[in-house]
Amino acid sequence: MKKLFLIALLFSSYSYAQEGEIHGDFQLNLQSYKDDARIGAIAPDEIILNNSFFNLIYSKGNFSTGVRYESYLNALLDYESEFQGNSIAYRYASYSLDNLDVTVGNYYEQFGSGLVFRTYENKGLGVDNAMDGVRIKYNILNSVDIKSFIGKSRTYLEYSDGIIRGIDFETNLFELLALENSTNLILGSSFVSRFQKDNNPKFNLPQNVGIYGLRSNLISGNFNYYLEYVHKYNDPAGSIADNSNNYASGNAIKTSLTYFQKGLGFSFDAHRVDNMEFRSERQQSKEYIINYIPTLSKQHSYTLLAFYPCATQSNGEIGFQSDLYYKFDRGTTFGGKYGTKININYSRVLALDGGSSIKNDSIDFTPTFFGSSNELFYSDLNLELIKKINSKLRVNSTLAFQKYNKDVLEGKLPGEYGIIESTIGVIDATYKLKRKHTLRAELQALLTDDDDGSWSMALVEYTMSPNWFFAIQDLYNFGNDDQKNHYFNFNFGYIKGSNRIEIGYGKKRAGIFCVGGVCKEVPSSNGFSLNISSSF
């Protein structure tokens, strides 16, 4: 692979003679730590930790090649300690010619919703399961897209033992049949399999396991309907213990319906998931997952709304979420002078009736298909109101009611914490002082009798467009009878074009942080941070 890549690079430098383009981006995240017994923060021996990334892409016409240099010296505490040292962890070369697209080296790929297969990166969370191998995409008859790949998936800075192969077909049926139609019916199917040698002395494990998916998407005018079904064959990844061996198959069904018109939008998403974790290596941990089951809840951006975040239970869950967006026109009773926007969101996720097929071990058990048990994993009802009061003042307010099954969602013992019920309120007000000077304040409260009790948060931010921002915030655990901790933070930054420098100081709370549907537990910390990001 290294050789191949060298050739590609030589090729690129040669073709540069005929004019090409180089671009890329850089990120530096430096954090200092100190002990803080009050919040349980423990400084690492290094005191200062660093994660840095440098992407370089060269492209010319339909040819492109790139590398990413990653430096973990040593990795920030938010990251797994397996990220250590420096590495050119990502490099690829690709070209496209007459509907054929070839990539060698690293690539990210997703089939359908990702239920069957998805590799992606999220530097904020320390997720990068890039493939290393070969990928080919081909478009025939201008209406059928074929994608096929073979490779190994990355975890931390290494590649898994399993060899992953996949193929995906997608077609727009009406286009294929050359029907003049404003309606689109897009059909897709995929198959992914993993090979891993059986070197288990006790069990005769299947060396090749597979997963397939079928999907359809009907888009007509203002309607959009999506349906996907996936099935996993006897993958003994679930649990191989000395005296038990789980070969249960898995499946998932996902559907969504959306409708919109000017000023109104509606969406409904539902899924049922049963034993659908697919990993690049059997018997490995969650870091080896190579499929994606989108979480059925609103992705909140305010701190206290995202305090107790939903996480998909890929072993088994059933649930739905629905959103309504509406804009009251200006000049109406609710609209006022500038109009008013509302968003109502409700999500509810439960256990499967009788549990998951993963139980299908020594007993023959299959949960009922559309049944759910009474065991609630998560629910969230929230109402957001966005209102421009006058030419200077705008207010966003949110009220939410959440239920969070901490035992299940954080993998605790049954009955250890139970369900955390909370009521959350957020007010976010933006006031324009001058044309480019703005003051913004957030007030948040999370009220609960459970877990650590109630929290509040206040934030004040002053921005001077386009270059400067300053923010101070305090998170306060006022409802905790043992320790009413403050988590104070100060940040300021300078932005010029595509360069951004931010310096921060403060305390971080230990907890679950989620970005892009992936959650991770991070420890509490106290210290300075320096973040630089830049694109060129």
Add this chain to the structure above:
Amino acid sequence: MRVVFSLMFLIAGVTCLAQIKSLPSVNVTTLEGNQFNFKNIDNNNNPIIISFWATWCKPCTKELNNIAEIYEDWQDETNVKLVAVSIDDRRSQSKVAPYVNSSGWEYEIYIDSNSDLKRAMGVTTVPHTFLLDKNKQIIWQHRGYVEGDEYELFDEILKL
């Protein structure tokens, strides 16, 4: 490995004057579910704004809502077109069309479901805004959004 790296830097050194200018050839999805090669976006030799955003990103929606209020004036004056690329993945993708329409945005919308375009354009966080001249060359970009940033963007459009 060292060879690869030094070679890369050699290329980078030689070409450091040639920054990202043109759009990458990467497929994105339209709201109608069709594949679309992003380098083919067009505005009849008029400027184009590209804004990377997501339904869950508050500064992003703030930027696009603020521009929406003055978008008609901008178009009248400069014929500019705004192309909004959503990086929502499958978790929130079904909210994109309802969100856009309920907000009354008149932008051209694409979905970059697995962040292929985001990576190709060196976008690490959203929002990230680019300005293209009449030859579809990137001539300005800005990371993040705070209130009032749209004025700087408009000044840049006027310079074209």
